[in-house]
Ligand SMILES: *[C@@H]1O[C@H](CO)[C@@H](O)[C@H](O)[C@H]1NC(C)=O
Protein backbone atom coordinates (compact mmCIF):
# COMPACT_ATOMS: atom_id res chain seq x y z
CA UNK A 1 0.00 0.00 0.00
CA UNK A 2 2.62 2.47 1.12
CA UNK A 3 5.03 1.06 -1.40
CA UNK A 4 2.95 1.78 -4.46
CA UNK A 5 2.82 5.36 -3.26
CA UNK A 6 6.60 5.63 -3.05
CA UNK A 7 7.58 4.39 -6.47
CA UNK A 8 6.43 7.38 -8.54
CA UNK A 9 8.50 9.74 -6.39
CA UNK A 10 11.69 7.74 -6.67
CA UNK A 11 10.97 7.43 -10.36
CA UNK A 12 10.86 11.20 -10.75
CA UNK A 13 14.25 11.55 -9.12
CA UNK A 14 15.84 8.76 -11.09
CA UNK A 15 14.22 9.05 -14.48
CA UNK A 16 17.36 10.44 -16.13
CA UNK A 17 19.42 7.70 -14.66
CA UNK A 18 19.97 4.33 -16.26
CA UNK A 19 20.81 2.63 -13.00
CA UNK A 20 18.72 2.05 -9.92
CA UNK A 21 20.60 4.61 -7.86
CA UNK A 22 19.98 8.30 -8.19
CA UNK A 23 22.37 11.16 -8.80
CA UNK A 24 25.76 9.53 -9.22
CA UNK A 25 27.63 12.78 -8.70
CA UNK A 26 27.48 12.30 -4.97
CA UNK A 27 29.81 9.74 -3.50
CA UNK A 28 29.80 10.63 0.18
CA UNK A 29 27.66 12.21 2.88
CA UNK A 30 28.81 14.07 5.99
CA UNK A 31 26.05 14.36 8.53
CA UNK A 32 25.76 16.61 11.60
CA UNK A 33 22.87 16.84 14.01
CA UNK A 34 20.97 15.14 16.80
CA UNK A 35 18.94 11.98 17.40
CA UNK A 36 17.11 12.42 14.10
CA UNK A 37 20.39 11.58 12.36
CA UNK A 38 22.58 9.82 14.94
CA UNK A 39 23.53 6.34 13.75
CA UNK A 40 25.48 5.40 16.87
CA UNK A 41 27.63 8.20 18.29
CA UNK A 42 25.57 8.79 21.40
CA UNK A 43 25.58 5.09 22.22
CA UNK A 44 29.35 4.88 21.63
CA UNK A 45 29.88 7.91 23.86
CA UNK A 46 28.33 6.11 26.84
CA UNK A 47 24.66 7.09 26.43
CA UNK A 48 24.21 7.54 30.15
CA UNK A 49 21.13 9.70 29.74
CA UNK A 50 19.36 7.31 27.40
CA UNK A 51 20.86 3.81 27.79
CA UNK A 52 17.74 2.05 26.50
CA UNK A 53 18.73 2.74 22.89
CA UNK A 54 21.39 0.09 23.44
CA UNK A 55 18.72 -2.59 23.50
CA UNK A 56 15.68 -3.87 21.68
CA UNK A 57 13.02 -2.84 20.84
CA UNK A 58 15.27 -0.06 19.43
CA UNK A 59 16.39 -1.34 16.05
CA UNK A 60 13.94 -4.25 15.98
CA UNK A 61 12.44 -3.60 12.55
CA UNK A 62 15.35 -3.35 10.18
CA UNK A 63 18.67 -4.18 11.81
CA UNK A 64 17.05 -6.58 14.29
CA UNK A 65 19.42 -5.33 16.95
CA UNK A 66 20.03 -1.95 18.55
CA UNK A 67 22.46 0.26 16.62
CA UNK A 68 22.14 3.47 18.60
CA UNK A 69 19.56 4.85 16.23
CA UNK A 70 16.61 6.37 18.08
CA UNK A 71 14.02 4.42 16.10
CA UNK A 72 12.88 0.90 15.31
CA UNK A 73 14.94 1.01 12.12
CA UNK A 74 16.52 3.36 9.65
CA UNK A 75 16.54 7.17 9.74
CA UNK A 76 16.16 9.83 7.06
CA UNK A 77 19.95 9.97 6.60
CA UNK A 78 19.99 6.21 5.94
CA UNK A 79 17.35 6.55 3.23
CA UNK A 80 19.18 9.49 1.66
CA UNK A 81 22.38 7.40 1.58
CA UNK A 82 20.48 4.48 0.06
CA UNK A 83 18.96 6.66 -2.65
CA UNK A 84 22.43 7.82 -3.70
CA UNK A 85 23.85 4.30 -3.61
CA UNK A 86 26.04 5.16 -0.61
CA UNK A 87 26.48 2.68 2.28
CA UNK A 88 24.95 3.56 5.66
CA UNK A 89 27.27 6.10 7.28
CA UNK A 90 29.58 4.94 10.05
CA UNK A 91 29.28 6.98 13.23
CA UNK A 92 32.38 9.12 13.80
CA UNK A 93 33.08 7.53 17.18
CA UNK A 94 33.31 4.08 15.54
CA UNK A 95 36.14 5.10 13.22
CA UNK A 96 39.48 3.45 13.71
CA UNK A 97 37.74 0.15 14.24
CA UNK A 98 38.17 -0.90 10.64
CA UNK A 99 35.51 1.47 9.34
CA UNK A 100 36.05 3.33 6.10
CA UNK A 101 35.01 6.94 5.61
CA UNK A 102 35.36 7.03 1.85
CA UNK A 103 31.58 7.40 1.62
CA UNK A 104 31.31 9.86 4.46
CA UNK A 105 30.88 9.95 8.21
CA UNK A 106 28.05 10.67 10.57
CA UNK A 107 28.90 13.16 13.34
CA UNK A 108 25.35 13.53 14.70
CA UNK A 109 24.79 12.83 18.40
CA UNK A 110 21.42 12.24 20.05
CA UNK A 111 20.52 15.08 22.38
CA UNK A 112 22.94 17.50 20.72
CA UNK A 113 22.21 21.20 20.59
CA UNK A 114 23.10 23.83 18.01
CA UNK A 115 24.25 26.15 20.81
CA UNK A 116 27.19 25.23 22.99
CA UNK A 117 26.49 23.59 26.36
CA UNK A 118 27.90 26.64 28.16
CA UNK A 119 24.85 28.54 26.98
CA UNK A 120 22.57 26.12 28.82
CA UNK A 121 24.77 25.99 31.92
CA UNK A 122 24.57 29.74 31.99
CA UNK A 123 20.77 29.55 31.90
CA UNK A 124 20.88 26.95 34.68
CA UNK A 125 19.59 24.36 32.21
CA UNK A 126 22.90 22.55 31.87
CA UNK A 127 22.20 19.61 34.11
CA UNK A 128 19.47 18.40 31.80
CA UNK A 129 21.65 18.19 28.67
CA UNK A 130 22.03 14.61 27.45
CA UNK A 131 25.31 15.35 25.75
CA UNK A 132 27.92 18.07 25.43
CA UNK A 133 28.65 17.11 21.82
CA UNK A 134 26.99 20.18 20.36
CA UNK A 135 27.22 21.27 16.74
CA UNK A 136 30.59 22.99 17.26
CA UNK A 137 32.04 19.82 18.82
CA UNK A 138 30.84 17.87 15.78
CA UNK A 139 32.47 20.43 13.47
CA UNK A 140 35.66 20.01 15.48
CA UNK A 141 35.51 16.27 14.83
CA UNK A 142 35.13 16.97 11.12
CA UNK A 143 38.18 19.25 11.13
CA UNK A 144 40.18 16.66 13.00
CA UNK A 145 39.25 13.95 10.53
CA UNK A 146 39.74 16.06 7.41
CA UNK A 147 43.53 15.51 7.01
CA UNK A 148 42.94 11.76 6.80
CA UNK A 149 40.38 12.29 4.02
CA UNK A 150 42.38 14.69 1.86
CA UNK A 151 45.54 16.77 2.18
CA UNK A 152 45.93 19.44 -0.47
CA UNK A 153 43.25 22.03 -1.15
CA UNK A 154 42.80 20.61 -4.63
CA UNK A 155 42.36 17.12 -3.23
CA UNK A 156 39.83 18.31 -0.70
CA UNK A 157 37.89 20.38 -3.21
CA UNK A 158 37.68 17.40 -5.54
CA UNK A 159 36.52 15.10 -2.76
CA UNK A 160 33.99 17.43 -1.15
CA UNK A 161 32.54 18.52 -4.47
CA UNK A 162 31.08 15.03 -4.60
CA UNK A 163 29.80 15.12 -1.02
CA UNK A 164 26.47 16.06 0.48
CA UNK A 165 26.71 17.87 3.80
CA UNK A 166 23.60 17.25 5.86
CA UNK A 167 23.62 20.00 8.49
CA UNK A 168 20.83 18.95 10.86
CA UNK A 169 18.17 18.63 11.82
CA UNK A 170 19.78 20.46 14.72
CA UNK A 171 18.27 23.05 17.03
CA UNK A 172 15.22 21.05 18.07
CA UNK A 173 16.90 20.16 21.37
CA UNK A 174 17.84 23.77 22.04
CA UNK A 175 14.08 24.29 22.31
CA UNK A 176 13.09 20.92 23.80
CA UNK A 177 15.24 21.32 26.88
CA UNK A 178 13.80 24.71 27.92
CA UNK A 179 10.22 23.74 26.94
CA UNK A 180 10.39 20.56 29.02
CA UNK A 181 11.38 22.47 32.14
CA UNK A 182 8.54 24.95 31.76
CA UNK A 183 9.88 27.66 29.46
CA UNK A 184 7.12 29.63 27.77
CA UNK A 185 6.85 29.89 24.00
CA UNK A 186 7.76 33.56 24.27
CA UNK A 187 10.89 32.79 26.30
CA UNK A 188 12.01 30.03 23.99
CA UNK A 189 11.31 32.10 20.90
CA UNK A 190 14.05 34.45 22.05
CA UNK A 191 16.55 31.63 21.36
CA UNK A 192 15.58 31.29 17.70
CA UNK A 193 17.97 33.93 16.29
CA UNK A 194 20.85 32.42 18.27
CA UNK A 195 20.08 28.88 17.17
CA UNK A 196 19.69 29.93 13.53
CA UNK A 197 22.97 31.81 13.74
CA UNK A 198 24.74 28.72 15.11
CA UNK A 199 23.40 26.64 12.21
CA UNK A 200 24.33 29.15 9.52
CA UNK A 201 27.77 29.62 11.09
CA UNK A 202 28.29 25.87 10.89
CA UNK A 203 27.19 25.86 7.26
CA UNK A 204 29.57 28.69 6.34
CA UNK A 205 32.44 27.00 8.16
CA UNK A 206 31.81 23.84 6.14
CA UNK A 207 31.70 25.83 2.91
CA UNK A 208 35.05 27.41 3.86
CA UNK A 209 36.35 23.86 4.36
CA UNK A 210 35.26 22.85 0.87
CA UNK A 211 31.59 21.85 1.12
CA UNK A 212 29.60 22.72 -2.00
CA UNK A 213 26.27 20.91 -1.58
CA UNK A 214 24.63 21.44 1.79
CA UNK A 215 21.23 20.25 2.89
CA UNK A 216 19.99 22.12 5.96
CA UNK A 217 16.79 20.72 7.47
CA UNK A 218 14.26 22.70 9.45
CA UNK A 219 12.38 21.53 12.50
CA UNK A 220 9.58 18.95 12.52
CA UNK A 221 6.02 19.84 13.53
CA UNK A 222 6.78 19.37 17.24
CA UNK A 223 3.14 20.05 18.13
CA UNK A 224 2.38 16.62 16.62
CA UNK A 225 4.93 14.84 18.79
CA UNK A 226 3.60 12.55 21.53
CA UNK A 227 5.92 14.02 24.14
CA UNK A 228 4.66 17.56 23.48
CA UNK A 229 1.05 16.38 23.22
CA UNK A 230 1.43 14.67 26.62
CA UNK A 231 3.32 17.34 28.54
CA UNK A 232 1.26 20.22 27.15
CA UNK A 233 -2.10 18.46 27.09
CA UNK A 234 -4.82 21.06 27.18
CA UNK A 235 -8.51 20.98 28.15
CA UNK A 236 -9.07 23.71 25.58
CA UNK A 237 -10.14 22.23 22.26
CA UNK A 238 -9.08 25.40 20.47
CA UNK A 239 -5.44 24.61 21.25
CA UNK A 240 -5.58 21.69 18.81
CA UNK A 241 -5.53 21.77 15.04
CA UNK A 242 -8.78 20.08 14.03
CA UNK A 243 -7.18 18.66 10.88
CA UNK A 244 -4.60 16.58 12.70
CA UNK A 245 -4.98 16.85 16.48
CA UNK A 246 -1.60 18.57 16.89
CA UNK A 247 -0.89 21.46 19.25
CA UNK A 248 -1.16 24.60 17.15
CA UNK A 249 1.12 26.83 19.23
CA UNK A 250 4.06 24.43 19.08
CA UNK A 251 3.67 23.85 15.37
CA UNK A 252 3.62 27.61 14.89
CA UNK A 253 6.81 27.75 16.94
CA UNK A 254 8.51 25.21 14.67
CA UNK A 255 7.44 27.23 11.65
CA UNK A 256 8.79 30.37 13.26
CA UNK A 257 12.20 28.71 13.56
CA UNK A 258 11.96 27.39 10.01
CA UNK A 259 11.07 30.78 8.54
CA UNK A 260 14.08 32.35 10.24
CA UNK A 261 16.34 29.52 9.14
CA UNK A 262 15.20 29.76 5.53
CA UNK A 263 15.81 33.52 5.45
CA UNK A 264 19.28 33.07 6.94
CA UNK A 265 20.12 30.38 4.37
CA UNK A 266 18.99 32.64 1.53
CA UNK A 267 21.41 35.25 2.84
CA UNK A 268 24.17 32.68 3.10
CA UNK A 269 23.55 31.71 -0.51
CA UNK A 270 24.23 35.29 -1.57
CA UNK A 271 27.53 35.21 0.28
CA UNK A 272 28.56 31.90 -1.29
CA UNK A 273 27.05 31.84 -4.79
CA UNK A 274 29.08 28.77 -5.80
CA UNK A 275 27.52 26.68 -3.01
CA UNK A 276 24.26 24.78 -3.36
CA UNK A 277 22.52 25.42 -0.06
CA UNK A 278 19.30 23.44 0.10
CA UNK A 279 16.71 24.04 2.79
CA UNK A 280 15.16 20.66 3.58
CA UNK A 281 11.56 21.21 4.61
CA UNK A 282 11.14 18.47 7.21
CA UNK A 283 8.03 20.22 8.53
CA UNK A 284 6.01 20.05 5.33
CA UNK A 285 7.45 16.70 4.30
CA UNK A 286 6.16 15.25 7.60
CA UNK A 287 2.81 17.04 7.62
CA UNK A 288 0.96 14.68 5.24
CA UNK A 289 1.57 11.83 7.70
CA UNK A 290 -0.23 13.75 10.41
CA UNK A 291 -3.03 14.93 8.13
CA UNK A 292 -3.84 11.54 6.63
CA UNK A 293 -1.95 8.80 8.48
CA UNK A 294 -4.14 5.99 7.19
CA UNK A 295 -3.33 6.73 3.57
CA UNK A 296 0.30 5.90 4.42
CA UNK A 297 -0.60 2.70 6.21
CA UNK A 298 -0.39 4.19 9.70
CA UNK A 299 -3.63 2.59 10.82
CA UNK A 300 -2.96 3.45 14.44
CA UNK A 301 -2.72 7.14 13.61
CA UNK A 302 0.33 9.33 13.65
CA UNK A 303 0.14 10.77 17.16
CA UNK A 304 0.20 7.69 19.40
CA UNK A 305 3.62 6.16 20.03
CA UNK A 306 4.23 2.51 19.17
CA UNK A 307 6.50 2.02 22.16
CA UNK A 308 5.65 3.55 25.50
CA UNK A 309 4.17 3.22 28.96
CA UNK A 310 0.56 4.28 28.56
CA UNK A 311 -1.43 7.48 28.50
CA UNK A 312 -3.51 8.96 25.67
CA UNK A 313 -0.49 9.16 23.33
CA UNK A 314 1.27 6.13 24.82
CA UNK A 315 3.99 8.41 26.15
CA UNK A 316 4.66 8.20 29.87
CA UNK A 317 7.76 9.95 31.10
CA UNK A 318 8.03 7.51 34.02
CA UNK A 319 7.90 4.54 31.65
CA UNK A 320 9.47 5.63 28.39
CA UNK A 321 10.12 3.14 25.60
CA UNK A 322 12.62 0.52 26.74
CA UNK A 323 12.04 1.17 30.44
CA UNK A 324 10.12 -0.99 32.87
CA UNK A 325 6.40 -0.45 32.44
CA UNK A 326 6.63 0.19 28.70
CA UNK A 327 6.02 -2.08 25.79
CA UNK A 328 6.38 -1.87 22.03
CA UNK A 329 3.46 -2.41 19.67
CA UNK A 330 3.35 -5.53 17.53
CA UNK A 331 3.29 -3.68 14.23
CA UNK A 332 5.53 -0.58 14.15
CA UNK A 333 4.78 -0.12 10.45
CA UNK A 334 1.24 0.90 11.38
CA UNK A 335 2.55 3.74 13.58
CA UNK A 336 4.35 6.95 12.59
CA UNK A 337 5.58 7.68 16.11
CA UNK A 338 8.08 5.26 17.57
CA UNK A 339 8.88 6.18 21.20
CA UNK A 340 6.96 9.39 21.73
CA UNK A 341 9.92 11.55 20.73
CA UNK A 342 11.19 9.95 17.53
CA UNK A 343 9.44 8.57 14.47
CA UNK A 344 9.33 5.03 13.11
CA UNK A 345 11.40 3.80 10.20
CA UNK A 346 8.17 3.75 8.20
CA UNK A 347 7.61 7.46 8.81
CA UNK A 348 11.24 8.40 8.14
CA UNK A 349 11.12 6.47 4.88
CA UNK A 350 8.15 8.43 3.61
CA UNK A 351 9.63 11.76 4.71
CA UNK A 352 12.95 10.94 3.03
CA UNK A 353 11.13 10.00 -0.13
CA UNK A 354 9.29 13.32 -0.17
CA UNK A 355 12.60 15.13 0.32
CA UNK A 356 14.43 13.17 -2.35
CA UNK A 357 11.59 13.69 -4.80
CA UNK A 358 12.46 17.41 -4.50
CA UNK A 359 9.01 18.48 -3.52
CA UNK A 360 10.12 19.65 -0.10
CA UNK A 361 13.48 21.23 -0.57
CA UNK A 362 14.28 24.66 -1.89
CA UNK A 363 15.87 25.18 -4.30
CA UNK A 364 14.77 21.75 -5.62
C1 LIG B 1 29.12 18.22 30.14
O1 LIG B 1 30.15 19.03 30.67
C2 LIG B 1 29.95 19.39 32.03
C3 LIG B 1 30.99 20.42 32.41
O2 LIG B 1 32.27 20.01 31.99
C4 LIG B 1 30.00 18.13 32.89
O3 LIG B 1 29.80 18.45 34.25
C5 LIG B 1 28.85 17.21 32.43
O4 LIG B 1 28.89 16.00 33.13
C6 LIG B 1 28.96 16.94 30.95
N1 LIG B 1 27.73 16.28 30.53
C7 LIG B 1 27.72 15.15 29.82
C8 LIG B 1 26.38 14.59 29.49
O5 LIG B 1 28.73 14.60 29.43
Ligand SMILES: *[C@@H]1O[C@H](CO)[C@@H](O)[C@H](O)[C@H]1NC(C)=O
Pocket residue numbers: 309310311316317318319324325
Ligand atom coordinates in the same frame (compact mmCIF):
# COMPACT_ATOMS: atom_id res chain seq x y z
C1 LIG C 1 3.13 5.72 33.85
O1 LIG C 1 4.11 4.83 34.31
C2 LIG C 1 4.11 4.66 35.71
C3 LIG C 1 5.30 3.78 36.05
O2 LIG C 1 5.26 2.56 35.36
C4 LIG C 1 2.77 4.05 36.13
O3 LIG C 1 2.74 3.91 37.54
C5 LIG C 1 1.64 4.94 35.66
O4 LIG C 1 0.39 4.34 35.94
C6 LIG C 1 1.74 5.20 34.16
N1 LIG C 1 0.74 6.19 33.74
C7 LIG C 1 -0.15 5.95 32.80
C8 LIG C 1 -1.07 7.09 32.46
O5 LIG C 1 -0.27 4.89 32.22
